[in-house]
Amino acid sequence: MAHQMEGLIRLDGLALAFERDGTRTEVLRHLDLTIERGEFLALVGPSGVGKSTVLRVIAGLAHPSSGRISVAPRADGTPSSVAMVFQDARLLPWRRVIDNVAFGLERLQLTKSARRARALEMLDLVRLEALAERFPHELSGGQRQRVALARALAVDPDVLLMDEPFSALDPVTRHTLQDELVRIRAATAKTVLFVTHDIDEAVYLADRAILLSGSPARIADERRIDLPHPRRRDHHALVAATEHIHRRFAGDSYADGDGV
Amino acid sequence: MARVNRLALALLGLVVFLALWEAAPRLGLVNPALVPGPSSLPKAFVKELISGNWGEAVVGSLGHYAVGLVVGIGLGAIFGILTGMYRTIEALTAGVIRVLRPVPGLAWVPFAIIWFGVSPAAAVFIIAVGVFWIVFFAAFGAVRSVDRDLIELAAAFGYRSGWARLVKVVLPAATPGILVGVRTALGQAWMSVVAAEIFGVAGLGQRMMQASSLLASDIVVVYMLTMAALYGLVDIAFLGLSGWLTRWKA
Ligand SMILES: Nc1ncnc2c1ncn2[C@@H]1O[C@H](COP(=O)(O)OP(=O)(O)O)[C@@H](O)[C@H]1O
Ligand SMILES: [Mg+2]
Numbered sequence: 001m002a003h004q005m006e007g008l009i010r011l012d013g014l015a016l017a018f019e020r021d022g023t024r025t026e027v028l029r030h031l032d033l034t035i036e037r038g039e040f041l042a043l044v045g046p047s048g049v050g051k052s053t054v055l056r057v058i059a060g061l062a063h064p065s066s067g068r069i070s071v072a073p074r075a076d077g078t079p080s081s082v083a084m085v086f087q088d089a090r091l092l093p094w095r096r097v098i099d100n101v102a103f104g105l106e107r108l109q110l111t112k113s114a115r116r117a118r119a120l121e122m123l124d125l126v127r128l129e130a131l132a133e134r135f136p137h138e139l140s141g142g143q144r145q146r147v148a149l150a151r152a153l154a155v156d157p158d159v160l161l162m163d164e165p166f167s168a169l170d171p172v173t174r175h176t177l178q179d180e181l182v183r184i185r186a187a188t189a190k191t192v193l194f195v196t197h198d199i200d201e202a203v204y205l206a207d208r209a210i211l212l213s214g215s216p217a218r219i220a221d222e223r224r225i226d227l228p229h230p231r232r233r234d235h236h237a238l239v240a241a242t243e244h245i246h247r248r249f250a251g252d253s254y255a256d257g258d259g260v
Numbered sequence: 261m262a263r264v265n266r267l268a269l270a271l272l273g274l275v276v277f278l279a280l281w282e283a284a285p286r287l288g289l290v291n292p293a294l295v296p297g298p299s300s301l302p303k304a305f306v307k308e309l310i311s312g313n314w315g316e317a318v319v320g321s322l323g324h325y326a327v328g329l330v331v332g333i334g335l336g337a338i339f340g341i342l343t344g345m346y347r348t349i350e351a352l353t354a355g356v357i358r359v360l361r362p363v364p365g366l367a368w369v370p371f372a373i374i375w376f377g378v379s380p381a382a383a384v385f386i387i388a389v390g391v392f393w394i395v396f397f398a399a400f401g402a403v404r405s406v407d408r409d410l411i412e413l414a415a416a417f418g419y420r421s422g423w424a425r426l427v428k429v430v431l432p433a434a435t436p437g438i439l440v441g442v443r444t445a446l447g448q449a450w451m452s453v454v455a456a457e458i459f460g461v462a463g464l465g466q467r468m469m470q471a472s473s474l475l476a477s478d479i480v481v482v483y484m485l486t487m488a489a490l491y492g493l494v495d496i497a498f499l500g501l502s503g504w505l506t507r508w509k510a
Contacts, residue, residue: 059416084416090409094432094508104417107424137510155417 007034007072008080008191009058009159014067015216016053027053028064029216035159037072040185040192042202044245045212051195054212055161058193059084074158083157087164089144091136097147098123098132104155122150125184142173146180153188162194166201178205182229199249203241204233211245221248296478301485304478313467318486321463324383325453325494331384332391332449333442339392340399340438345422345430350400365390365448366455373459383456383463390452391445398441402434436509439502446498450491 011033017026027050035041043051056062058069059082071080083104091100101119110118123129126146136144145165152160166174178201185192196202202209203225213220223241231238278298285292296304308314343350368389369382376382410429414420419428457465464483471479 061412061415084413086409086413088409090413092410092413092429092432093510094435094506096508103428106428107418135508137508151417 008037009033009035009072009193010068010070011054011057012068012070014054014057014064014069016050016057016062016064026216028057028067029218030067031217031219033210033219035191035193038189038191040194040205040207042206042209043193043195043212044199044202044209044249045197045217046249047197049212049215050217051197051212052163054217055084055163055193055195058082058159059161071159080158081155082159082161083152083155085145085148085152085160085162085165087167089136089141089148091139091144091147091151093136095136096132097128097134097136097139100136100147101150101154103151108155118154119150122154123147125153125187126150126180140173141169142177145169145177149181149184153184153190157190159191159193162192164196165194167196167198174201179230181205182231186229199242199245200233203238203245204231209241209245211248213249221245293475294477296481300478301482304476305482308467308479308482314482314486317462317464317467317483318490320380320461321453321457321465322490324380324387324456324461324463325449327380328384328387328452329391329445329449332388333395333445335388336392336395336441336445337399337438340396341403341426341430341434343396344400344403344434345426361393365393365452369456369459372456378460380461382459383453383461386456387449387452390448394445394448395438395441398444399434399438402437402441403430405437406430406433436506439505443495443498443502446494447491450487450494454487 011031014028014031014033015026016028017024031054033054043054045051053062057064071082073079091097092103095103098116098119101122102115105115105118120129120132123132126149128143128146128150131139131143136147139147148165166177169177181192182205194202194205199209203223206225209221209223209225210219211221212218221244223245225237225241227235227237281295282297282299284290285295285297292300305314339353343353365386368386372382372385376385406429410433411425414425414429419425453463454465454468457463458469460466464487468480468483471477471483
């Protein structure tokens with residue numbers, strides 16, 4: 001049964017439209033997308049193209065008007081799970097760092113001390129164990145995103161959904177966190193679906209990058225980046241992939257008249 | 261202005277106020293029977309204390325106050341939160357609220373007396389009605405302005421039922437807003453206590469009215485100051501509690 005299904009997540013003919021003041025905006029129309037188990041897939045595209053919408057559909061936060069999402073179950077038959085990291089961290093301001101990380105654990109059958117232990121382990125993974133007792137307003141933007149990442153990893157999801165998690169950070173912090181993500185991903189072997197509007201970032205991190213473009217969004221380009229981690233940012237293969245997507249990105253924007 | 265300076269000026273103002281107050285009856289500017297000087301108050305206070313009237317009145321008033329607050333805050337918060345969380349409930353209650361809300365709290369006195377007689381229950385009812393509306397609107401507004409993104413976050417982590425949303429996000433996020441309402445309610449409720457007791461329910465207000473009918477103006481002033489002091493204590497205690505509850509705020 002599970003064998004005939006290709007990929008961990010499959011989107012089949014996904015369509016979604018927003019209705020506002022009588023006008024209908026088609027964001028997605030017949031989108032097909034497969035995410036393989038264990039891969040790092042980047043979804044690139046201009047702002048407003050529908051990247052977040054795709055993630056929200058996968059996370060069950062938005063419902064497509066037609067099409068199917070299938071998520072392959074785990075080897076033991078239990079359903080696979082997803083966890084999300086948002087662009088704005090979305091920490092709960094009234095919870096200390098450690099309790100933010102434990103947030104998703106509270107609906108599992110775990111004792112308080114087990115939740116705490118798991119949260120500390122995740123804080124250790126993102127190198128933030130020293131700040132466990134702080135409140136979110138006492139953290140920098142980069143530290144907040146580390147907490148958000150730890151919170152998502154804490155529930156041990158099969159798929160990590162990341163929605164422009166580093167785009168609000170300064171360039172130095174962004175590079176640091178990209179490298180941290182590479183390290184953590186190698187350590188946890190997570191399947192990652194990473195949304196960004198930054199092509200360099202997509203190419204640097206991902207095994208495969210997909211360019212979404214147009215309205216309704218369609219797949220305008222797809223690149224496989226077969227380069228082991230850790231990567232050099234100026235590696236010619238990355239530069240070539242970036243160039244290619246850039247050209248598609250620019251060409252499509254002009255064609256559709258929705259400049260970036 | 262430096263803190264010390266401000267404190268010194270506040271004390272100076274208080275001393276001048278007391279001096280003028282003391283001087284007016286002594287210099288025959290006003291009738292001492294109508295305006296008792298501050299120096300006559302300790303004696304009056306000790307008399308009330310020894311007779312047991314003071315303690316009984318304080319206990320009585322604080323009792324009505326506490327019960328009225330608990331009932332009013334509890335119901336106001338529950339209904340305010342539900343109305344804020346569910347559009348259907350908001351629509352259902354909109355008409356009733358429009359009719360009942362403009363009724364001043366003291367306009368409930370006749371019904372309080374018809375339903376409960378001149379009894380502590382009547383005082384509690386009048387206090388609770390006033391508190392209810394204040395806390396209801398504070399809770400409603402606070403819940404309505406909870407960040408939608410945090411609710412989405414909760415959903416993303418599997419907290420999708422109304423109860424899970426309430427416990428994980430809505431209640432903690434709305435707490436500061438609800439507490440602002442509660443603080444207003446503490447003052448409003450204290451006024452209701454005195455009003456209810458002036459209508460005859462046993463407590464500070466009633467004892468004050470008895471004293472006034474005996475022209476014991478010094479005792480009236482003792483109770484006025486008692487009310488001010490009790491309210492000040494309650495407010496300080498509340499600020500401590502609410503500061504602790506919202507210690508996560510920047
Ligand atoms: N709740 C909503 N109501 C109406 N339109 C929306 C809503 N959410 C998103 N959209 C529209 O859908 C399109 C895609 O949005 P989004 O997926 O957030 O884009 P991206 O993440 O690629 O920037 C945008 O044009 C946006 O205006
Ligand atoms: Mg987006």
